Amino acid sequence: MLSPPKPDGIDRERQRGPSVTENATPPRLEIRNLIARYEGRVVVDDVSLTVRAGQVTCLLGPSGCGKSTTLRMIAGVEMQESGEIYVDGKLICDTVFRVPPERREIGLMFQDFALFPHLSVADNVAFGLKGHRDEKRARVEALLRKVDLMRFVDDYPHHLSGGEQQRVALARALAPRPRIMLMDEPFSGLDNRLRDGIRDETLAILKEEDAAVVLVTHEPEEAMRMADEIALMRRGKVVQQGAPYNVFTRPADKAAVAFFSDINVLSSKVNGALAETPFGQFLAPGVPDNTDVEIVFRPQHVRLDFDRNGKGPLPTPTDGVAARGVVERARFLGNESLVEFRMDHDGSILRATVPNVFVPSPGRVMWLTIRRDRCFVFPV
Numbered sequence: 001m002l003s004p005p006k007p008d009g010i011d012r013e014r015q016r017g018p019s020v021t022e023n024a025t026p027p028r029l030e031i032r033n034l035i036a037r038y039e040g041r042v043v044v045d046d047v048s049l050t051v052r053a054g055q056v057t058c059l060l061g062p063s064g065c066g067k068s069t070t071l072r073m074i075a076g077v078e079m080q081e082s083g084e085i086y087v088d089g090k091l092i093c094d095t096v097f098r099v100p101p102e103r104r105e106i107g108l109m110f111q112d113f114a115l116f117p118h119l120s121v122a123d124n125v126a127f128g129l130k131g132h133r134d135e136k137r138a139r140v141e142a143l144l145r146k147v148d149l150m151r152f153v154d155d156y157p158h159h160l161s162g163g164e165q166q167r168v169a170l171a172r173a174l175a176p177r178p179r180i181m182l183m184d185e186p187f188s189g190l191d192n193r194l195r196d197g198i199r200d201e202t203l204a205i206l207k208e209e210d211a212a213v214v215l216v217t218h219e220p221e222e223a224m225r226m227a228d229e230i231a232l233m234r235r236g237k238v239v240q241q242g243a244p245y246n247v248f249t250r251p252a253d254k255a256a257v258a259f260f261s262d263i264n265v266l267s268s269k270v271n272g273a274l275a276e277t278p279f280g281q282f283l284a285p286g287v288p289d290n291t292d293v294e295i296v297f298r299p300q301h302v303r304l305d306f307d308r309n310g311k312g313p314l315p316t317p318t319d320g321v322a323a324r325g326v327v328e329r330a331r332f333l334g335n336e337s338l339v340e341f342r343m344d345h346d347g348s349i350l351r352a353t354v355p356n357v358f359v360p361s362p363g364r365v366m367w368l369t370i371r372r373d374r375c376f377v378f379p380v
């Protein structure tokens with residue numbers, strides 16, 4: 001069993017002043033213990049984050065969990081009830097002191113952050129730029145080359161495709177060299193086929209520009225693809241924070257597993273730090289006797305074996321005991337196949353995914369085992 005990690009930064013002691021140790025550079029952005037409330041209801045609940053220059057942190061979570069409100073407080077268009085925001089170690093906002101949004105050197109890119117229709121592509125990108133005309137033109141052209149749109153420099157936005165407009169919006173947001181980029185679902189208006197390419201290009205440009213990026217998304221794949229760090233939010237709180245690999249492989253709770261993929265769940269009770277199931281025993285270290293637990297695992301970590309004269313594979317320490325199931329339904333999904341089994345022991349449905357094409361007929365008997373190093377045991 002993998003024990004749930006202690007989410008970094010959640011239980012940190014409240015203290016004033018940015019997170020700097022002697023001789024260390026302060027993070028580009030630090031938000032500390034932010035709380036926001038609408039109509040008496042707390043919608044952002046003690047959220048703390050640090051983002052370094054050149055790093056992308058994704059606020060990931062379901063609709064309404066407080067991602068956009070957190071972003072709006074960083075942008076300065078919404079005021080927190082309590083908590084502080086620091087940029088490069090300097091306080092820019094607490095409940096008394098507040099640097100106005102236009103002086104925060106923050107770039108914004110939102111899904112519906114439309115381009116100005118009456119301005120050319122070049123003028124859109126130049127919009128927030130100050131300085132000499134030639135300097136501005138040089139920056140605009142450099143950015144349009146970066147997003148590969150120099151050929152549209154004098155065109156109007158409506159001549160461009162959705163993906164191209166999005167790249168102009170990126171260039172416009174980056175033009176004044178913001179220290180921080182805030183992006184709220186910036187790719188969700190785009191065609192699926194365009195999205196992956198634009199995400200990758202955007203990421204490369206953001207890294208080159210060295211801004212600290214906070215990207216809001218409700219799509220786990222987007223967060224996995226873009227983030228150096230994911231802050232998983234639920235009901236206003238950051239429930240887990242870490243590198244995508246850690247958040248995916250060491251989820252804090254059942255909902256964190258379920259947010260990234262389909263899940264299977266077995267119920268059991270602990271006895272002697274072991275949870276007994278039809279798939280054999282699972283380790284539950286430190287869990288007191290008689291505690292109800294759920295054993296959670298992803299369909300991709302179910303192993304399938306063919307039936308051999310009414311028998312399945314022999315038990316192993318890594319896969320436990322095989323349990324018998326009958327195929328209820330199987331579908332090919334493109335990159336993998338999803339097979340649903342009705343289990344003999346309790347009639348429940350269990351899902352397995354198999355790479356490539358595997359579409360057994362309903363009624364076929366198979367034996368299922370679960371990789372012990374890929375399951376999570378959570379007290380209920």
Ligand SMILES: Nc1ncnc2c1ncn2[C@@H]1O[C@H](COP(=O)(O)OP(=O)(O)OP(=O)(O)O)[C@@H](O)[C@H]1O
Pocket residue numbers: 038039043061062063064065066067068069070218
């Ligand atoms: N101006 C407002 N007045 C009242 N309630 C608000 C306001 N803005 C947001 N809320 C509420 O605060 C909660 C958090 O909203 P927020 O937009 O931050 O969530 P989100 O995670 O970004 O969701 P989504 O992905 O749907 O935008 C929601 O329940 C929302 O209804």
